Every structure is written in C-alpha cells, then in structure tokens.
Amino acid sequence: MGEKSVDQASLKMLNKAAQEGIETAWDRYEKQQPQCGFGLLGICCRNCNMGPCRIDPFGDEPQEGVCGATADTIAARNLLRMIAAGAAAHSDHGRDIVTTLYETAAGETQGYQIKDEGKLRALAAEFGIPEEGRGKEEIARDLAREAMEEFGMVKGKLQFLNRAPEKRRQLWEKVGITPRGVDREIVEVMHRTHIGVDNDYVNLTLHGVRTALSDGWGGSMFATEFSDVLFGTPQPIKGQSNLGVLKEDQVNIVVHGHEPVLSDMIVQAAREDDLLAAAQEKGANGINVCGMCCTGNEILMRHGVPVAGNFLQQELAVVTGVVDAMVVDVQCIMPALTQVARCYHTKVISTSPKARFPGADHVPFSEQTALDTARKIIMMAIDNFSHRKEELIQIPDEEMEYMAGFSVEAIIKALGGSLDPLLDAIKAGQIKGIAAIVGCNNPKISHDYGHLTLTRELIKNDVLVVQTGCAAIACAKAGLLLPEAADEAGPGLGAVCKALGIPPVLHMGSCVDISRILVTAAAIANALGVDMSDLPAAGAAPEWMSEKAVSIGSYVIGSGIFTVLGTVPPVLGAKKFTELLTQGAQDVLGAAFAVETDPMKAAGLILEHIAAKRKGLGL
Ligand code: BF8
Structure with missing residues (x-):
C-alpha cells in the first residue's frame, strides 16, 4: 500500500494523530497483519458448535467441515x-x-x-x-x-x-x-x-x-x-466539503451515521435564535452543523450542509480538536470514536436504542420529542465549547465546494423535463455510458484513491458517473462534483455538462439512495424498450468494506448491471462459487461481478463492458 490517503487534510490529521499518540483505523489495521487467511478466503465456518471448521486452501485435508460442508x-x-x-x-x-x-x-x-x-x-x-x-x-x-x-x-x-x-x-x-x-x-x-x-x-x-x-x-x-x-426531494445545491469546514470560532457539531430523522432535525434546531444566542454567550460566533458519512449525504443533498468527510475521516475529525459534539445514530460509526474523543474534549453522543457505545453520552432520541431532544443535544455541544484544549487544536485548511442534490426528479429537471436529451447523447456517442461508483473507504486501499482514480478515468472517456455514499464525498473533496470539472471530462461528456451546467459526476445521495440509480437505469431501459442488462452501464465499489455493500452489489447484478469490486470479497477459497459470481451469474442474470483492485484496470473493464453493450444496442 502506498500513502494512507490521497486526501491532504486526512494526511495532516494522521500526522497529528501520530504525534499525539492517537491510534486510528490504519494503525489497528496494521496490528491485524497478517489477517486470517481462512477468513480472507471465506472458508471458515462458525455456524454450529461442531466447528469452527476451515478448509485447506491448498487442496490438502481437510476439504470438508465436520458436517461435510465444502x-x-x-x-x-x-x-x-x-x-x-x-x-x-x-x-x-x-x-x-x-x-x-x-x-x-x-x-x-x-x-x-x-x-x-x-x-x-x-x-x-x-x-x-x-x-x-x-x-x-x-x-x-x-x-x-x-x-x-x-x-x-x-x-x-x-x-x-x-x-x-x-x-x-x-x-x-x-x-x-x-x-x-x-x-x-x-x-x-x-x-x-x-x-x-x-x-x-x-x-x-x-x-x-x-x-x-x-x-x-x-x-x-x-x-x-x-x-x-x-x-423534501433533493434539488441541485452547493455546499462545502472536507475537514476545513470545521470552524475554530464556532460550536462544531458533526452528525454521523445514517438516518435523516436525526440529522435533519439537528440542522433545523441549530437555526433557532435562542440556541444561537446561547452559543454566542459562550463566546462562539455561531453553530456549525456538519455531516459525516451517509447522514452527511442526506443533509447535504437537501440543505447544502457542509460535509466534514467520509468513513475513514471520522476519527480524524475528532483529532482536529474542535469537534464539540459528534452525534451518532446507526451504522458505520467506529466504536473507537469514544477512545479518540477521550484524548480531546469531544463528546460522542449516541441517540439510538439500537446503537450504544461504551464511553459515549447517551441521549435517547424519539420522533415524539425530536425537536426538544435535538435542542438538548445542541446545548450539550454549546456547553462543551469552552472545554476545548487550545494546544490540541489544528484544523486543516482543505475545503472544497460541491454541487449535489441530483435526485431522479432533479436530473430530469436539469435535462429540461425528460430523459430524452440524455438518451440522445448516449445514442450519439457523446456520452458513452453511465457508471455508478459507490461505497465505502477501506484501509486496505489508499483512502479515496480508488474512487478518484476510477472516476477521473471514466469521465475522461466520456462516461457519465453517478455516485452515492462515501465515494461521492471523496469526489466532493476533489472538486469533481463541480460543473467546472467538465474540463476533466472527455470532449463529448464535457460538452453535454457545459451545456446543462452540471458536473460530470452526479451526487445522488446516501447509500440507500442507490435506489435512485436503480430507478434511473430502469427508466432509461424502459425508454429504450430493453432490459437493464442491455444498457451501457456498470457499477463499481472501489473501496467497499461494509455488509451493506455486499447487499448492494448483489442487487445491482441481480438487476442486470455488471459490477466491479475494488477490494476482494471473502470468496476466493471457494472455486466453483467464485466462478458462479464472476462468470456463471452472467448466463442467469445477464450480469456478473468482477474483482479488480487496480482502479485503472477496473476502468478498463468498465469501458470494455460499455463498448460491448453499445455494440449490442447497435450504437
Ligand atoms: O451507507 S459508503 S462506509 S457511510 S456503508 Fe458506510 Fe460504506 Fe460509507 Fe453509508 Ni454506505
């Protein structure tokens, strides 16, 4: 692995963390080496208490578990x-x-x-x-x-x-x-x-x-x-991204997790005058609510709220020393957060009965008292503002504008009321095809490198890229979600984007919003009178790590769309099963997985696939 991240703000905070003796996911990943070979290959079974069983990957004994499972x-x-x-x-x-x-x-x-x-x-x-x-x-x-x-x-x-x-x-x-x-x-x-x-x-x-x-x-x-x-249904909106969105002179609240039921309410409550006055009384110049991960995507899509970062930046946000509260609900929240927070002044506030964190302050959140609870949480952050440790404060200055909010409705509106201009551009070859680049970060690959490399290579080759999740945040930080990024696109895609005033990479939301991508692909297939598997379209998850991503990849190929995985799924120890996923599925579902850890090569696979599908459609 090369650099831990290609994101300068993250590298600065990793450096600070190292100097201050703070462990991050990268350090813990290092300590896990070498990772268990049986686990990596998917051939250990703990499903009953005759085991645990494992299969010898080199063809020696044992080749079956106690029950006979292969x-x-x-x-x-x-x-x-x-x-x-x-x-x-x-x-x-x-x-x-x-x-x-x-x-x-x-x-x-x-x-x-x-x-x-x-x-x-x-x-x-x-x-x-x-x-x-x-x-x-x-x-x-x-x-x-x-x-x-x-x-x-x-x-x-x-x-x-x-x-x-x-x-x-x-x-x-x-x-x-x-x-x-x-x-x-x-x-x-x-x-x-x-x-x-x-x-x-x-x-x-x-x-x-x-x-x-x-x-x-x-x-x-x-x-x-x-x-x-x-x-509200998202419409194109601009905001700021990366750790530079944290403000030294304001109360910083980072909302992290997934459900907008919590984050949208915090955004709403933070605009109330009396809370602002309370913050000012403590010497702060305002209340700065920022997002992290998918709940960040939910509120940036609808309100243009700044997004502090993606999955691997959650600990690094705390390392800045200016996060007064990290408010979490469910999913992708590292348990390590409370340990990092202990070294600074940050309060980690958990809110869901489904997700408790030892060391966090728990404020139960319920829809019945949502506004009151949101106010209470904001007050806790305000009260914590004065506890900052001056000597530990360092905010990286990296900050980048983004344009997001591309719901299906917003895309159709941007196209002038129907999908036709997009279909025409695809038919004419100005846009060669569409790729959905989604998913997480994973310390197995340099942070953001997979997302950015694949995205840049595809737009350069006139492939329109749609994104969600932590992939979209990676591209926001790199400036790829701005209309000016059309300059990095190939001549066809670039011209279409410039005519419409849209970026070549469209941010469609959080990970559940991959459903928006399904709806778009289905609508295009319906308009062309073909199946989704006939479209010049592909999916990719260059840095995936979560079980949610496994479900996503599986429904994407189940919907007929070829998908490239950038980190290796735990299946390679099972030869026939691997063949089914990467080849056999093609005959049954019209789509299969490919595994390619080099994003440049992944781009090659996607471009080849798109060219073949165009040919199939007679384009
Ligand atoms: O649902 S992309 S790390 S935050 S799992 Fe998690 Fe992966 Fe980020 Fe959102 Ni999605």
Missing part, C-alpha cells in the same frame, strides 16, 4: 449472511423513515412535516391509494401503512418492482428470485444457512440475490422515497 457451501453461506445483515441495515433504516411518516401524519411527532406533498401524491397513485379530495395526512397514513405491510410481505409483489423493465421482471420470475418482503427474505437466509439446510451453493446464491433485491427495490427504496416526502 468450501463452496461454506463461502456461499457466509456471503449470504453478509447480504442479510446489509439488507437488514438498509431496510431497518427504511422502516424507521416509514414509521416516522406514519406518526407524523397521525400528529404524534414533534418538528417533522410532510415537505413534498407532490411526491406523496405521486407515490399514493403508484400504490393505488385514493388521493383526490383527501388531505396529505390522510394519504400519508394509508401509504405508510401499505409500506409497513410490504416489509413482511409473503404473498403478492412489492409495488416498486413495477418500476423495473418487463423483461427484468420476467427474468426474476423465471429464475424464481422475485423478491418478497425484505423481512421474509432475511429470515429465510438465516434459516437456509443454519447447519444442514441449504447446502447447494447455486441455490444459496439465488436466494442471496433475491434477498438483496428485496433491499434495493424494497427497503432501500422505501428509505429514499419516504425521506423525500418527509424532508
């Missing part, structure tokens, strides 16, 4: 459990949003309102809920109730599946992977992967894809669509 069975079962955990995380987030909408419509929450009535009515029409002559609360209650039922749906079809092209739906039926409710599919993963149930790696894989599809076209799509109803 490497393929073991690796497939392990991967399925990763999909289940990832789908559970996304969909539980989605369920919380749906519940908040229901309770808001019933007048039981504090501070929330239905911000996008137009979207609410459009969704009601999609779900066959009468909306004419009815008030928004009434409609929202019916819609939310319908959605809640879909989470556990056993019979019938998920409503959002109708957004997929007819050919794709037929393929799902034929293969037997039309997803039911996400709860149902996840339970079945846990059942099938129990000792002595599903021992056929092919059968297991199909159910894994089915489960992932219930996330992408179910749980995650609910999270996105219902968040838009509650908090």
Whole structure:
C-alpha cells in the first residue's frame, strides 16, 4: 500500500494523530497483519458448535467441515449472511423513515412535516391509494401503512418492482428470485444457512440475490422515497466539503451515521435564535452543523450542509480538536470514536436504542420529542465549547465546494423535463455510458484513491458517473462534483455538462439512495424498450468494506448491471462459487461481478463492458 490517503487534510490529521499518540483505523489495521487467511478466503465456518471448521486452501485435508460442508457451501453461506445483515441495515433504516411518516401524519411527532406533498401524491397513485379530495395526512397514513405491510410481505409483489423493465421482471420470475418482503427474505437466509439446510451453493446464491433485491427495490427504496416526502426531494445545491469546514470560532457539531430523522432535525434546531444566542454567550460566533458519512449525504443533498468527510475521516475529525459534539445514530460509526474523543474534549453522543457505545453520552432520541431532544443535544455541544484544549487544536485548511442534490426528479429537471436529451447523447456517442461508483473507504486501499482514480478515468472517456455514499464525498473533496470539472471530462461528456451546467459526476445521495440509480437505469431501459442488462452501464465499489455493500452489489447484478469490486470479497477459497459470481451469474442474470483492485484496470473493464453493450444496442 502506498500513502494512507490521497486526501491532504486526512494526511495532516494522521500526522497529528501520530504525534499525539492517537491510534486510528490504519494503525489497528496494521496490528491485524497478517489477517486470517481462512477468513480472507471465506472458508471458515462458525455456524454450529461442531466447528469452527476451515478448509485447506491448498487442496490438502481437510476439504470438508465436520458436517461435510465444502468450501463452496461454506463461502456461499457466509456471503449470504453478509447480504442479510446489509439488507437488514438498509431496510431497518427504511422502516424507521416509514414509521416516522406514519406518526407524523397521525400528529404524534414533534418538528417533522410532510415537505413534498407532490411526491406523496405521486407515490399514493403508484400504490393505488385514493388521493383526490383527501388531505396529505390522510394519504400519508394509508401509504405508510401499505409500506409497513410490504416489509413482511409473503404473498403478492412489492409495488416498486413495477418500476423495473418487463423483461427484468420476467427474468426474476423465471429464475424464481422475485423478491418478497425484505423481512421474509432475511429470515429465510438465516434459516437456509443454519447447519444442514441449504447446502447447494447455486441455490444459496439465488436466494442471496433475491434477498438483496428485496433491499434495493424494497427497503432501500422505501428509505429514499419516504425521506423525500418527509424532508423534501433533493434539488441541485452547493455546499462545502472536507475537514476545513470545521470552524475554530464556532460550536462544531458533526452528525454521523445514517438516518435523516436525526440529522435533519439537528440542522433545523441549530437555526433557532435562542440556541444561537446561547452559543454566542459562550463566546462562539455561531453553530456549525456538519455531516459525516451517509447522514452527511442526506443533509447535504437537501440543505447544502457542509460535509466534514467520509468513513475513514471520522476519527480524524475528532483529532482536529474542535469537534464539540459528534452525534451518532446507526451504522458505520467506529466504536473507537469514544477512545479518540477521550484524548480531546469531544463528546460522542449516541441517540439510538439500537446503537450504544461504551464511553459515549447517551441521549435517547424519539420522533415524539425530536425537536426538544435535538435542542438538548445542541446545548450539550454549546456547553462543551469552552472545554476545548487550545494546544490540541489544528484544523486543516482543505475545503472544497460541491454541487449535489441530483435526485431522479432533479436530473430530469436539469435535462429540461425528460430523459430524452440524455438518451440522445448516449445514442450519439457523446456520452458513452453511465457508471455508478459507490461505497465505502477501506484501509486496505489508499483512502479515496480508488474512487478518484476510477472516476477521473471514466469521465475522461466520456462516461457519465453517478455516485452515492462515501465515494461521492471523496469526489466532493476533489472538486469533481463541480460543473467546472467538465474540463476533466472527455470532449463529448464535457460538452453535454457545459451545456446543462452540471458536473460530470452526479451526487445522488446516501447509500440507500442507490435506489435512485436503480430507478434511473430502469427508466432509461424502459425508454429504450430493453432490459437493464442491455444498457451501457456498470457499477463499481472501489473501496467497499461494509455488509451493506455486499447487499448492494448483489442487487445491482441481480438487476442486470455488471459490477466491479475494488477490494476482494471473502470468496476466493471457494472455486466453483467464485466462478458462479464472476462468470456463471452472467448466463442467469445477464450480469456478473468482477474483482479488480487496480482502479485503472477496473476502468478498463468498465469501458470494455460499455463498448460491448453499445455494440449490442447497435450504437
Ligand atoms: O451507507 S459508503 S462506509 S457511510 S456503508 Fe458506510 Fe460504506 Fe460509507 Fe453509508 Ni454506505
């Protein structure tokens, strides 16, 4: 591995952390070396107490676990459990949003309102809920109730599946992977992967894809669509990114995690005059709410709130010495945060009953008292402002403007009301294709290097890039989310972007918002009268690490889109299973995974794939 990061602000803070004796994820990663070979290859099994068992990767004994499970069975079962955990995380987030909408419509929450009535009515029409002559609360209650039922749906079809092209739906039926409710599919993963149930790696894989599809076209799509109803559908907006957004003279509150139910409310409360006055009384010039990771994406998409960084920068934000409160809810929050915070003055404030952190202050957050709780949290940050340790303060000056907010609705608006100009540009070859670059950071690869290298190479070759998650934050910090970045694009894409005033890299939101990418791809396929697998499109997760990313990758190939993984999934010890994922899936789903750790080579694979698909479409 080369430099730990390609982001200068992060390198400065890593340096500071080293001088101050602070351990970060990179140090802990180092201490884990060499990582367990059986784990890396996916061939250890702990699913029953006859084990743990492991398979010899060199072909010697043992080649089976105590029960007789082979490497393929073991690796497939392990991967399925990763999909289940990832789908559970996304969909539980989605369920919380749906519940908040229901309770808001019933007048039981504090501070929330239905911000996008137009979207609410459009969704009601999609779900066959009468909306004419009815008030928004009434409609929202019916819609939310319908959605809640879909989470556990056993019979019938998920409503959002109708957004997929007819050919794709037929393929799902034929293969037997039309997803039911996400709860149902996840339970079945846990059942099938129990000792002595599903021992056929092919059968297991199909159910894994089915489960992932219930996330992408179910749980995650609910999270996105219902968040838009509650908090507003994103429209292009500008803001600032990287650790330089932290301000020495202001109370800095970093909201980190995933659900906008918390972060949007903190943003709202921080604008109240009396809290501002309280901050001024303590000698601060204001209250600076910043985002981190996906909840940062949620609020930057809707309010242009500054984003302090992506996954591997969470500890580094604390190292600046000016974060007065790091407010967290669920997912991707390192338990190490409280230990780093102990060395500075930062208060880590946990809020969810699902996610407690030893050493954190816990302030239970509930939708019923959301505004009061948000105010209380902000007051804790204000009170902590005076506890800063002057000698430990150092804020890197790196700060970069971004343009984000590209919901499907915003993209269509930017195109003048329909997808046609985009389709025309693709047909004419001005835009060669579309790549979705998404996912995390991972100390296995230089921080942000995978995202930036792949993105730059693709836009240079006239591929429009859409992004979410920590990948999008990486590009924000590098200036690639600005219309001026069109200068880095190839002549075709560059000209289209300049004519429309948009960046060549479109930030579409948080990781659940990959559902927006599915909707866009489906709409393009529908407009062309083809399947999603026929499109000159690809997915990539250059620095992925979370189980959510495994679910995402699986529903993306399940939706027919070729996907390149930049860190190696734990499957290589299982030869036939690996072949299924990287080759066999192509025959069944029309798409497969590729694993390529070099982002330049990954770009080559994507460009080749796009060229082949263009040829297939006669373009
Ligand atoms: O859901 S990209 S590190 S923050 S998992 Fe996590 Fe990965 Fe970031 Fe968001 Ni997504």
